[in-house]
Amino acid sequence: MAKDAKPKSGWKQDPAAVRADILRIATEMFARTGLSGTRIDEIAARTKTSKRMIYYYFGDKTGLYAQALEAAYAKVREGERQLELEGLAPDEALARLVGFTFDHHRRNADFIRLVMIENVHNAAYVRNSSVIKSLNEEAIARLRALIARGEADGLFRKGLDPVALHWKISAFSVFNVSNQPTFSSLYGDDIFSESGQSDLRESVVAMILRYVERS
Amino acid sequence: MAKDAKPKSGWKQDPAAVRADILRIATEMFARTGLSGTRIDEIAARTKTSKRMIYYYFGDKTGLYAQALEAAYAKVREGERQLELEGLAPDEALARLVGFTFDHHRRNADFIRLVMIENVHNAAYVRNSSVIKSLNEEAIARLRALIARGEADGLFRKGLDPVALHWKISAFSVFNVSNQPTFSSLYGDDIFSESGQSDLRESVVAMILRYVERS
DNA sequence: CCCAAAATGTACGATCCAGTTAAGTCTGGT
DNA sequence: ACCAGACTTAACTGGATCGTACATTTTGGG
Secondary structure (H helix, E strand, O other): OOOOOEEEOOOOOOHHHHHHHHHHHHHHHHHHHHHOOOOHHHHHHHOOOHHHHHHHHOOOOOHHHHHHHHHHHHHHHHHHHHOOOOOOOOHHHHHHHHHHHHHHHOHHHHHHHHHHHHHHHOOOOHHHHHHHHHHHHHHHHHHHHHHHHHHHOOOEOOOOOHHHHHHHHHHHHHHHOOOHHHHHHOOOHHOOOOHHHHHHHHHHHHHHHHEEEEO | OOOOOOOOOOOOOHHHHHHHHHHHHHHHHHHHHOOOOOOOOHHHHHHOOOHHHHHHHHHHHHHHHHHHHHHHHHHHHHHHHHHOOOOOHHHHHHHHHHHHHHHHHHHOOHHHHHHHHHHOOHHHHHOOHHHHHHHHHHHHHHHHHHHHHHHHOEEEEOOOHHHHHHHHHHHHHHHHHHHHHHHHHHHOOHHHHHHHHHHHHHHHHHHHHHEEOOO
């Protein structure tokens, strides 16, 4: 197993792994059934450890939830950091960013579902997390730089607001995942098939590019 | 309660009003705190009647939730039915539909929040409601007719899929409400001010129109 | 006026479930 | 070897909360 872990000199017990195990299962469960819908006992049953350890490491249910949320945000932004947009022309960079976001959210449905749950709770935990906030400022900064390049090159129109642009990209990419259950049960799931999603992705990228382009 | 007033023996119990009262409060509460987050006792406390009546009329908590959901869908679709699109040119009709949807969802945050909650539950209750399904087919039919007119007039490009178009309109209008808490706590609430919303609304309408228009 | 059915009030049972108590075991350092 | 503290286990508690049993009132019909 993952015993090779990192610091702390060679422990046989592996608290870091235990913590990570709990967090992994908790994330999954909270994403699946929400905060009040999730049972600590069920999380405990699925981990390799016991309920007591959840309280030992995370204090209480909301502490566990808050950390799961923070870890999920961190993981997602970490993924985005992989993108190398600087070498590309602004329009290509934006196309890539949009397409990436669309794919990425699809692949990280648990994260999107946690965000939904956060919204049901009026973002009570996001509000209190400076970690999450700074992660997201990073995303806006990246977009702002991209817009500046695009304007300078005369490819993008003037006056684009990075937050408003992020809103549009997110609207598509988040809705696609967050509302899949109701949407597919009402209108069928053709749109969520591989080919449906690839069409959607293409049109989303195109819509955003047309929105920013000059003229 | 109104026991003192017995001038005529004719005062009636009003079961329909009791039901409606329960449903109104329940909708509000479920929208605010979710299915498992909502306490039946609290709903009961806020109604004019007692917990006993909730069970009398709705069976159990999930029955109450299911009926609240159904009523919310019905009310929203009823609102949309007010729109008279037939007299307008296809592009104007679409602009109006999109703008209306954007505004309407904003004004009916409770409905959007119920939909989010439904999505957290994987649409378990929407799936079982043929009432809700037929209400939504109606919305797609309206869009299909509009697309047909637009194609015939040469205003819209060929091959538009009404479900995919509905997806795009919904993505913007739903996301705007459903993710307001996290979004505004991360990026500020300028975008949710009156002027921010009106800019957003305008750009959303424009994006959809550019998407459908013949190249 | 009387009766069955519909509607409502009261009080309680049963269970679920977050969090705790208490009694340990394992670890590396000295 | 042995200690202090990190970690683990299982049983338990107490309050929250869904749902119900049973009594009572109200209503419409005969």
